[in-house]
Amino acid sequence: MRYALYFTPAEDAPLTRTASTWLGRDAFSGAVLPREDHPEIGFDEISALTEDPRRYGFHATLKAPFSLKDGCSEADLLEAMTAFCQNHSTFAIPSVVVGQLGPFFALVPETLHPPLQDFAAAVVEFFEPFRAPLSDADIARRNPERLGERQRQNLVTWGYPHVFDDFRFHMTLTGPVPEQRADVMAQLLESRFSPFTRRALAIDSLTLFIEPERGAPFIVHSRQLLSPAPTNGYHHG
Structure with missing residues (x-):
């Protein structure tokens, strides 16, 4: 069993529903969701390009x-979550906008937002006492x-390379997209997520x-x- 602390909107939030449908899986229920073909990217290609983020769920x-x-224990972790959330x-x-991190597409902040960086750093530090050291294989x-x-x-000290100054908030929408397909993917995602982009996203x-066992789909x-x-x-306490 592995645990992860993520941000995701509420289960019934329009963004969650749209992103879960795009990925083909609801991380709250574990349900596999039907998707539509796109004129230039068919179901099979979208399924392949979203395979990795589908396992993790929208987050x-x-x-x-x-x-x-x-x-x-898990109970200790949940108690700590309650305390953290009461104090933040x-x-x-x-x-937020549709952006690229290398070959991956994600929803990202339009500009670096210091309160978000501070919040992410606080999560990393506060929950570190619960984390077992990474194995050599990890x-x-x-x-x-x-x-x-x-x-x-960072990887050795905190279990993840992209923390603190290296942290970039991103809600992953694809795995690596081949360069020759990037333009059409960008257009598709801009259209699909236009109700949510260039407007605020509440971190609430x-x-x-x-992850019940290694390689299994993550679930809320x-x-x-x-x-x-x-x-x-x-404000944070």
Whole structure:
């Protein structure tokens, strides 16, 4: 069993429904969802290009998948989630857009948003005491030879290379898309997600996902709301 702390909107939120349909799977229920063909990208190609994010479910990584450290229980983790959410307030990313991270497409902030960076860093640090150290095999899976020195250090210290200054919030929509298909994919995603782009996205919760066994689809275990936003904007205790 592995756990992960992600952001995802509510199960019935229009963005969640749209993204789950796009990926072909609902991470809250585990249900496989029917998808439509697109004139220029057929069902089979979309299915192949969304295979990896489909397993994880629609989310943005805050604390990457981890096994619990010896002596820590799931109940302890849930209690810590409650405490964290009580001490951190809802805030909003001012604008999200469909963007690319290398060959991958994702919903990303239009510009770097410092409160989001601070929030993600707080999640990484607060829940670190629950994380078992990575095995040598886990580290090898991250291809550390392809990482920069700081990212390699992050991987060893925090279990994930993309934390703190290397963190970039992204809600993954595809696996790697071949360069010759990138333009048509961009157009399709811009159209599909236009109701949600270039507008604010509320970061109002923290969601615990679980991977029942290695390689199994991740599924939502529980979602906890952050505290209501204070009148003066983002705050954390």
